[in-house]
Amino acid sequence: MINIGVLISGRGSNLQAIIEACENGDISARVAIVISNKAEVYGLERARQRNIPTAVLTSEKEIVQELEKYEVELVCLAGYMKIVGAALLKKYFGKMINIHPSLLPSFPGLHGQKQALDYGVKVSGVTVHFVDEGCDTGPIILQATVPVLDDDTEDTLSARILEQEHKLYPQTIKLFAQGKLQLVGRKVCVSA
Ligand code: GRF
8 A cells, every 4th residue: 555645726626536446445545645835726625635645836845845844755747737846756756647638749738638639639638647847748657648629629629538548647656556557768567
């Protein structure tokens, strides 16, 4: 059983998927602490409803201290709208993952779904990756695809991708908790 710390900035639907996967035993992990850089976001409320400790912090040094206090072994960024800095990376490189709503390396940064629509791709999806110093540039762990339909709007494509996000994030955490992810340079090997 590993301790997870989840960093959020908003509604927390991925947080919810992670909490549920832990609670129903799909993954051998527990969400030990939820940290938001913004007060009064719905994700914090979701954590409180499950009696999970929460904190609102913007200083990265304080975030690291909080994660250490809860003996966090894996940090999950779930809609965390800040670029991670040196303090977090120094302590958690290889133990910090992020979810992004496009098939990286295409369409990093904000509004990945809109970028995909505007570009005219026929397939998009979701990526879970280890976090490095760049913006959505770290080693890719898992990806899932969704079709882009002719009549898609940003909302309909986002909803189709989100459905996959809620499966892929717990699946990735499960592999990490089982010790099945090996980072070899830029590549992540997933053992059977
Ligand atoms: C998701 O689309 C995630 O991929 C992106 O931000 C969004 C967060 O949504 N990084 P939620 O807060 O988990 O509902």
